Amino acid sequence: MGESELKSRIRCGIDFDKAGRQAGYLRAPLSRNTSGWGTVEIPVVCVKNGSGPTVLLTGGVHGDEYEGLIAVSRLARTLDPATIQGRVIMLPAINVPAILNDTRLSPVDGRDLNRCFPGNPKGTFSEMLAHFIDAVVLPHVDISIDVHTAGHSMESALSTNMHYASDPAMRKRTMEAAAAFGAPFNVVFWGVDEGATLTSSVERRGILSLGTELGGWGRVNVEGVRIGERGLTNTLKHFGLMDGCTETSQRDGSAQTRHMMVRDQDCYLFSPSAGLFEPRHLAGETVEAGQSAGFLHFVEDVDRPAVELFYARSGVLWMASGPGRVQRGDAVAVVMNDYDDALCEA
Ligand SMILES: [Zn+2]
Structure with a gap:
């Protein structure tokens, strides 16, 4: 039995197959001095109606990247199931220990959650969390949007980003999804340390994967939040979960996203x-x-x-x-x- 088939130690407070809006917590065990049976509660919201694809929206994989936390949390609070055809699973603040610590890495085990995939249910806290997302959440998912910024380490031009997918059809679908998201730039890249990221797990399962970089410098980027919120709604429209046309006009007067790449x-x-x-x-x-x-x-x-x-x-x-x-x-x-x-x- 591989690690991915081992049972998760995280309890999920909601049923992803149930129609309507469900809001609750994942309960991840964390033994600590004040409680041997203690848990960390991680917000999860699932909105499901009719039939259609499943979109996973994740914020706070890194704890010091605020725009995704804000954008996904607001959508999680406000998304009305009556406006949806399909399912939206939202984990707006996944890495709660790092978020409360305002750091990229988890203070529990010193790990970068985004370098722990596909995870291990018997491993460290971050490995256990990565395993839950990979083994329990991702099998439900068709499209994954993982909202990041450059955190404290850098400032990013507002952008979506994607790996260069070797399958031309998947590459085309992903670039079209990025254009629909409507950030000023979409960056295609390859060749960086990506073996253990959430994106790597998503792509391994054949799920369409889009990331973002919506600011950084350890503060909330006003335009980053605006582009992020608009992009999440645009994505739901693009994949037919929500009615309406996507809105991709840019501040500089251009009508759409500029596709870019990191060459070497x-x-x-x-x-x-x-x-x-x-x-x-x-x-x-x-x-x-x-x-x-x-x-x-x-x-x-x-x-x-x-x-x-x-x-x-x-x-x-x-x-x-x-x-x-x-x-x-x-x-x-x-x-x-x-x-x-x-x-x-x-
Ligand atoms: Zn990040």
Whole structure:
């Protein structure tokens, strides 16, 4: 018996097969000093009516990414089953311990939930949670929208994102779903550390997968929440769960999402050492290969010169550095280019 068939230790307070609106909690066991039989309660809302596809909306996989928490929570509170044909499963605040701790990683086990898939029901808290999502929730799901931002670590241009799917039909469906979501950019990427993410589990099951990056810098991005909420509703309309036309007009006057890609490793700029990084550009700005990306300062050393970092690729800044202090090997910029299918890798 593989890990995915082992029984989850998490109890689910609602029945995904029942019609109407159900709101409750997943109850995940967590032994602690104040309670050996203690649990962590994780909000879950399921809205089901008639027949149609099942959409999974997840927020708070990382605890310091606020726009998804807000957008999915609001939809979970307000979505009327009478307006739906199909099923919407919402986990607006999955990683409750990290959310309450305001951190990317879980304070319970120090793990990144989004690097624990497909999980293990007998593993650490994050592994147990990942296993529940993979083994109990995903078998119901046709379409997954996982709402992220760049958290404290960076600032992102407002975007959906997707893996380069090797199946052309799935790639087309996913790009169409991204265009319907209607963020300013949709970023196709590959070749990063993705083996244990929620997206990897979703894709392994043949489910359409879309992620987002809707801000960052450790604060609520006003436009990120607006684009996120509009995008969730657009998605339900696009897949026929909800009536109405999608609304994808952009602030800059363009009518639709601009499809982009992260071409290769040269699009990622990493800090060569620990220090204080002074970026020169904001996410969404156009940058040139060879142009100064910023300076790495060593303010604790008298007269030590700052190190200037340069972009290796021209394009639009998808991710810009945020926190000031960086470690050696931290990404401080990610450059994206207009999408070209001929330049992508499976
Ligand atoms: Zn995230």
